[in-house]
Amino acid sequence: MCEDNKNIGLPVVTLKDINLSYESEKGTVTALENIDLNISKGEFICVLGPSGCGKSTLLKIIAGFLKPTSGVAKMDDAIIEGADWHRGVVFQAPTLYPWLNIRDNVSFGLKMRKLPKDEIKKLTDKYLEEVGLTEFHKHKPYELSGGMKQRASLARVLVNNPKMILMDEPFGALDALTRQNMQALVRTLWWKTKNTIFLITHDVDEALALGTRIIVMSSRPGKIVKEFNTEFTYRMSAENSDNTRYTSEYMKIREEILDLINHQPYIFKI
Ligand SMILES: Nc1ncnc2c1ncn2[C@@H]1O[C@H](COP(=O)(O)OP(=O)(O)O)[C@@H](O)[C@H]1O
Ligand SMILES: [Mg+2]
Incomplete structure (x- = not known):
């Protein structure tokens, strides 16, 4: 944020x-x-x-x-x-790529923006932790509960530090x-x-x-x-x-x- x-x-x-x-x-x-x-x-x-x-x-x-x-x-x-x-958007239905694990989902936007690799890792770790998903970073979205998926969607937005x-x-x-x-x-x-x-x-x-x-x-x-x-x-x-x-x-x-x-x-x- x-x-x-x-x-x-x-x-x-x-x-x-x-x-x-x-x-x-x-x-x-x-x-x-x-x-x-x-x-x-x-x-x-x-x-x-x-x-x-x-x-x-x-x-x-x-x-x-x-x-x-x-x-x-x-x-x-x-x-x-x-x-x-x-302007980061979170919808009612979690918007995660089903084929990517949670870490890659969260870091997706940063990779698109071509941020340096160590910066991507630092920010992704930080926001996975903020939303309590550090342990689940290698899981695929289908392996998570609805609430966890929504937390991942939130981290995905927060990691970009939107206005x-x-x-x-x-x-x-x-x-x-x-x-x-x-x-x-x-x-x-x-x-x-x-x-x-x-x-x-x-x-x-x-x-x-x-x-x-x-x-x-x-x-x-x-x-x-x-x-x-x-x-x-x-x-x-x-x-x-x-x-x-x-x-x-x-x-x-x-x-x-x-x-x-x-x-x-x-x-x-x-
Ligand atoms: N793409 C669209 N084409 C035509 N009508 C639409 C479209 N999207 C929404 N509407 C209509 O516009 C109105 C407002 O929709 P919406 O903004 O989704 O309302 P809310 O989020 O408050 O439920 C509704 O009557 C809806 O049916
Ligand atoms: Mg609506």
Whole structure:
């Protein structure tokens, strides 16, 4: 992860009046409308919203996988033109090459970037250790559990020291206990390094546990309906306690978010 904490608070990504429409056989689908969002260095943004509201579309625009139909998406003042390793992406399904062992999966991006061999080894060892997979470095992905595969996917992104990490429901397919462990791991890594994270989830408690800011989106066409500053949950990490979860501040925000999400018209996905 990014070890440089000097620029905390400076803008990393700016989205200005973003609109995105998909053209499909069934016609035009407006997925995002008038999205304005500034993401600063060190923020942990969590995105919540009803299914089909455009969360993944928004992530893909920031990642550079999709170009907005109109509006401007920038990172560090340069227009985002395509995917690159400055923005590492973790999806719900682990994205590992099945024919490579875990070490080679983690070091893949560094090899592509032609870093010196000893540097590749040093970084790969470091991040295998960070995610607790040192012992399993010679295993193939099929030999690992879902949670371990997801940790390998995370290491694969972290090893590149990206400016930002984007995660699309990364723990959605994991069992409750593994999910909690993964949340703790991501929180610790973020806490240690203050990287910038953008994480989509459908779990309001996950968003409250991890995020410094929560963005709630409306059903399609996706707009940002409300933002919540949830930095108070820092205490959860700092004190390593779950008490924040039972404070009135937490309960109040939780209820308001659930209300916002549940009182939106249900949209069938096409
Ligand atoms: N490639 C595509 N072509 C047409 N419609 C799409 C495409 N991808 C997504 N959509 C539609 O755009 C809307 C937003 O999708 P998505 O961003 O995946 O939502 P979310 O991640 O919030 O569930 C949905 O209605 C979805 O069906
Ligand atoms: Mg999605």
